[in-house]
Amino acid sequence: MNAKQKKNLIRIAVSGAMMLALEFVPVEGLARFVLYMIPYLIIGYDILIKAFQGIKNRQAFDESLLMAIATIGAISLALYDNGDYTEAIAVMWFYQIGEWFQSYAVGKSRNDISALMDIVPDTANVEGEDGQLEEVDPDDVEVGSVIVVRPGERVPIDGVVIDGTSSLDTSALTGEAVPRTIKKGEDVASGCINLSGVLKIRTTKEFGESTASKIMELIEDAGSRKAKTEKFITRFARVYTPIVTGLAVLLAFVMPLYHIATGAPAEWSTWIYRALIFLIMSCPCALVVSVPLSFFAGIGTASREGVLVKGASYLEALASTKTVVFDKTGTLTKGVFDVTGIHADDIDKDMLLHMAAHVERHSSHPIAVSLRNAFAHEADSCSVEDVEEFAGQGVRAKVNGKVVYAGNEKMMATAGVETHGCENEPVGALIHVAIDGKYAGHIIISDVVKDHSVQALKELKKAGVRQNVMLTGDVKEVGERVAKDIGIDRVCTDLLPQDKVAKFEEILKERKDENEMTAFVGDGINDAPVLRRADIGIAMGAMGSDAAIEAADVVLMDDDPLKIPTAMRIARKCMAIVRENIWFAIGIKVVCLILGAVGMANMWFAIFADVGVTVLAVLNAFRCMFVKGIKPENV
Amino acid sequence: MKKSYKIEVDCANCANLMEDAAKKTEGVADAVVNFMALKMKVEFEEGADPKQVMENVRANCKKVEEDCEVFI
Numbered sequence: 001m002n003a004k005q006k007k008n009l010i011r012i013a014v015s016g017a018m019m020l021a022l023e024f025v026p027v028e029g030l031a032r033f034v035l036y037m038i039p040y041l042i043i044g045y046d047i048l049i050k051a052f053q054g055i056k057n058r059q060a061f062d063e064s065l066l067m068a069i070a071t072i073g074a075i076s077l078a079l080y081d082n083g084d085y086t087e088a089i090a091v092m093w094f095y096q097i098g099e100w101f102q103s104y105a106v107g108k109s110r111n112d113i114s115a116l117m118d119i120v121p122d123t124a125n126v127e128g129e130d131g132q133l134e135e136v137d138p139d140d141v142e143v144g145s146v147i148v149v150r151p152g153e154r155v156p157i158d159g160v161v162i163d164g165t166s167s168l169d170t171s172a173l174t175g176e177a178v179p180r181t182i183k184k185g186e187d188v189a190s191g192c193i194n195l196s197g198v199l200k201i202r203t204t205k206e207f208g209e210s211t212a213s214k215i216m217e218l219i220e221d222a223g224s225r226k227a228k229t230e231k232f233i234t235r236f237a238r239v240y241t242p243i244v245t246g247l248a249v250l251l252a253f254v255m256p257l258y259h260i261a262t263g264a265p266a267e268w269s270t271w272i273y274r275a276l277i278f279l280i281m282s283c284p285c286a287l288v289v290s291v292p293l294s295f296f297a298g299i300g301t302a303s304r305e306g307v308l309v310k311g312a313s314y315l316e317a318l319a320s321t322k323t324v325v326f327d328k329t330g331t332l333t334k335g336v337f338d339v340t341g342i343h344a345d346d347i348d349k350d351m352l353l354h355m356a357a358h359v360e361r362h363s364s365h366p367i368a369v370s371l372r373n374a375f376a377h378e379a380d381s382c383s384v385e386d387v388e389e390f391a392g393q394g395v396r397a398k399v400n401g402k403v404v405y406a407g408n409e410k411m412m413a414t415a416g417v418e419t420h421g422c423e424n425e426p427v428g429a430l431i432h433v434a435i436d437g438k439y440a441g442h443i444i445i446s447d448v449v450k451d452h453s454v455q456a457l458k459e460l461k462k463a464g465v466r467q468n469v470m471l472t473g474d475v476k477e478v479g480e481r482v483a484k485d486i487g488i489d490r491v492c493t494d495l496l497p498q499d500k501v502a503k504f505e506e507i508l509k510e511r512k513d514e515n516e517m518t519a520f521v522g523d524g525i526n527d528a529p530v531l532r533r534a535d536i537g538i539a540m541g542a543m544g545s546d547a548a549i550e551a552a553d554v555v556l557m558d559d560d561p562l563k564i565p566t567a568m569r570i571a572r573k574c575m576a577i578v579r580e581n582i583w584f585a586i587g588i589k590v591v592c593l594i595l596g597a598v599g600m601a602n603m604w605f606a607i608f609a610d611v612g613v614t615v616l617a618v619l620n621a622f623r624c625m626f627v628k629g630i631k632p633e634n635v
Numbered sequence: 636m637k638k639s640y641k642i643e644v645d646c647a648n649c650a651n652l653m654e655d656a657a658k659k660t661e662g663v664a665d666a667v668v669n670f671m672a673l674k675m676k677v678e679f680e681e682g683a684d685p686k687q688v689m690e691n692v693r694a695n696c697k698k699v700e701e702d703c704e705v706f707i
Contacts, residue, residue: 050701057698063648103645110671223669224676234651289647289670296671 001104008100012093015039019089036085044071044092061241063283067095070279074603077269077276087603091280098611102289105618109293113300113625119172119191120212124156125149127200138207147201149194158190158210159201166197173211174306174558191215214549218308222299223292225311229578233291236586237284244593248278251597270599277596280606281589290581290617297624298574305629307567308555317536318554318571322516324465324564325507327500327530328472328479330523331540332486332561333447337367339374340428341444352441356433358384359397359406367431367445368395390414394431405434412439428478446478449486452562455633457487459565463572469507471500501529508533521564523548538564566629573627581617588613638685640675641706642668649700656695662688675705 001009018039027035041048047064054062074088124138125148133148138156141147146162149155155168167179170192179195182188188201191212207213226234252275256266295312302309309315329335344352357375360368361384387397393414394407405415409432412419417434419442428446432439457468470488472479472495479493492503508518520527520534523541528551531537539552541559549555556563592609595601644650650670657666657675662683667676677692679685686707693705 053701059699062699063646099645106647106671110673113671220669220672220674221676223671224667224674226667237648237651283648285646285648288651292647292670 002107005100005104005107008096008103011042012096012100015043015089015093018042019086019093023086033079033085036089040071040075040085040089040092043089043096044068047092047095061245061282063241063285066241066245066279066282067092070276073272073276073279077273081269091603091607094607094611095280098285098607098614101611101615102285102618105615105622106289106293109297109622109625113296118216119154120216121154121156124207125153141203141207143203143206145203147203149199149201151194151196151198153194154212155188155190155192155194155199155201156210156212157201157203157207158205159188159203161186161188161199162202163200164197166199167195169193169195171306173215215303215308218310218549218555219299219303222309222311223296225313227291227295227312227316229316229575229582230291230295230312233284233287233582237288240284241282244278244282247593247597248275248282251275251278274596274599277601277603277606278593280603281592281596281609283610285610285614287582287585287617289614290585290621291578293618294574294578294581294621294624297621298570301574301625301627302567302570305563305566305570306557306560307563307570308549308557309567309571310553310555314536314553315571315574317517318519318568319575320515320517321519321536321568322464322466323469323507323511323518324460324467325469325471325504325518325520325534326488327520327522327527328470328474328482329447330559331521332453332470332488333449333482335447335523337370337428337445338448339370339443340446340448342441343422343444344441345439347435347440352433353443354382355399355402355404355435355440356406356431356443358382358399359387359395359404359433361397362387363389363395367429370445371431371443402436404436406431408432447482449482450559450561452560452632454486455630456561456565459562459630460568463565463568465568471495471503473497497526500527501533504530504533519554519564521561523559538567560632562630562632569630570624570627574624577620577624581620584620585613585617636685637676637678640677640689642673642675643704643706644668644670644673644700645702649703652699653696653703656699657692660688660692660695663692666692 022035025035048068050064051062051068054065059065071088071092074091075085078085078088121138123135124141125133126136126141127146127148128134141157147157147159161182161184163184165183167181168188169179171177173189173191190210252272255271256268260266295315298315299309299312326332339353342349342353353375357371360371382400385398387395389395390407390411392410394405394411396403396405405411409419412432412434415434417437417439419432419439422430422442422444428444431443431445433441433443460468467489470483470491472491472493474493476493479491483491495503504520511518517535519536519538520530521538521540522531528547531539531551536554537552538554538556539548540556554567589609592601592605596606644653647670650668654666654668657663657668657677662680663677664680665678679688689705689707693707696703696705
């Protein structure tokens with residue numbers, strides 16, 4: 001609570017108590033009026049001053065001015081009628097309570113959500129020449145300086161560890177709960193919390209260019225890209241107040257005149273009272289505050305789950321996404337090759353892998369790397385000699401005196417060995433192995449599907465996605481097989497990188513409705529053009545990749561595909577709350593306006609339509625913060 | 636040229652009014668007020684002096700909402 005809020009709370013309490021006390025003071029006439037004016041002025045003096053300034057600045061629809069007219073009007077009516085000033089003062093009183101609550105709730109949510117996202121430390125510890133630590137403003141730390149991060153502290157600036165080992169809590173950046181072990185020579189991103197050991201880090205970036213600062217900037221800017229709903233509300237607010245004020249004038253003057261014209265009694269005070277009700281309800285605040293608050297909460301929640309949404313408009317688009325297009329490698333699959341099968345003919349499986357790994361001992365080809373990774377004891381004492389590489393075919397070498405060929409079918413042809421295909425129609429490449437002129441079997445190497453891909457695709461369908469599409473450069477058989485395995489609806493194979501934009505545009509054209517959004521998910525490498533072309537470009541595993549953060553609209557900090565349905569779930573919840581608030585607030589206001597016009601509502605009603613609705617809408621907006629991320633199923 | 640300024644304002648509708656007022660100020664090409672982050676992003680017209688323009692923006696904002704502040 002800040003000083004202003006405290007002061008206003010005291011004003012509310014004092015005037016409320018006074019009003020209650022005056023109920024029991026039996027005074028009449030002028031004395032009564034003067035006594036009642038004390039709580040009125042205590043609670044409303046600032047509104048009256050602002051109203052006066054509104055007139056001076058020619059702001060006809062200034063909220064304070066309308067409120068002042070409504071309450072002064074009610075007091076005048078009371079003066080003329082029966083001396084019941086309570087209603088007028090209560091209107092001002094509740095109005096101030098509403099304002100106070102709104103200010104408190106918004107301030108609180110601002111703090112809560114900022115704390116959720118506050119990943120930028122205020123200080124950095126720089127090591128001086130004498131080894132002493134000096135606490136400085138991270139903005140002043142030059143690239144290449146050595147900073148020290150003690151356990152429990154957040155890493156302020158990106159850099160490389162030069163001394164120490166520790167485990168890092170990266171959850172602020174990635175939403176990943178399991179700590180990451182870090183040791184000398186490894187890169188560390190700012191925003192992570194150092195959990196165990198002291199780390200000395202040589203900075204590689206300036207503070208302002210570091211991951212944490214960039215992310216904060218992104219999130220703070222997110223609210224500036226306003227969603228369509230928010231623009232609608234702003235436009236609505238712009239016309240709502242003048243229309244309701246206009247109707248109030250009509251009620252106050254035209255209705256009595258009409259009655260006079262038709263010979264009925266004018267009933268001026270009745271109609272003026274109803275007009276004042278309209279003025280009280282003319283403030284659009286409930287609507288206007290709840291919409292950006294909901295989006296802010298939604299974006300904050302998403303960032304807690306490791307998803308950066310770069311604007312409220314993207315949250316909106318994400319909620320109505322009907323087609324998700326994936327670039328296969330690096331999003332649904334790990335993008336690294338693994339040995340996924342060994343089919344040995346006559347020899348032991350391990351022996352086959354053993355031989356193949358040795359042949360590839362000196363090659364830097366990705367396939368060679370994966371073979372060596374699959375065979376844990378590659379660096380054993382076996383002798384590998386006479387290595388010869390056949391470009392586009394494979395490798396031949398002498399392993400422990402045996403001549404071993406490893407490669408594709410062409411390699412086998414060169415070796416003069418008869419091969420046979422694989423019975424199981426494998427997904428991936430076959431590495432044939434021949435030992436001493438005899439076919440020994442083959443090893444299957446393929447890109448491995450990520451653990452959560454299947455679940456992620458299922459969850460997307462649950463979240464309302466109609467079609468999951470996969471783009472890949474793989475040949476048709478392999479691509480279709482992968483698609484079938486993981487449950488993709490449609491696959492486009494044999495695509496060169498430059499074909500992907502064209503293919504994506506084709507998919508875009510197929511949509512039936514302008515409001516159906518098409519998202520593209522890429523790993524941020526080579527697919528920036530498609531990321532830009534999509535309604536929503538989602539970049540994965542983008543921690544540290546500036547180009548991807550730049551091109552994408554939604555950035556997943558790690559490379560878990562489950563984050564996509566999580567983001568959609570948050571977006572949909574957020575949009576549902578925004579819509580609820582809009583309909584609820586407009587609905588209540590319209591109903592109360594109608595009731596007020598026909599004389600069925602009094603000022604208490606009006607104050608509920610204004611303050612009550614604001615409070616409920618703000619509370620409802622908070623629900624955006626309680627959406628949980630999707631938990632991985634055990635696989 | 637774009638610049639970001641911290642602002643202070645209590646109600647969401649007032650923030651929208653401030654945005655309108657800022658947009659109409661001479662020398663401002665575009666302005667966006669972010670009520671939740673309490674920030675105003677101003678894009679200046681070519682050749683405008685941000686300091687001078689912002690003084691006017693603040694004055695115009697004060698006209699629509701007395702109880703606001705723009706930190707220049």
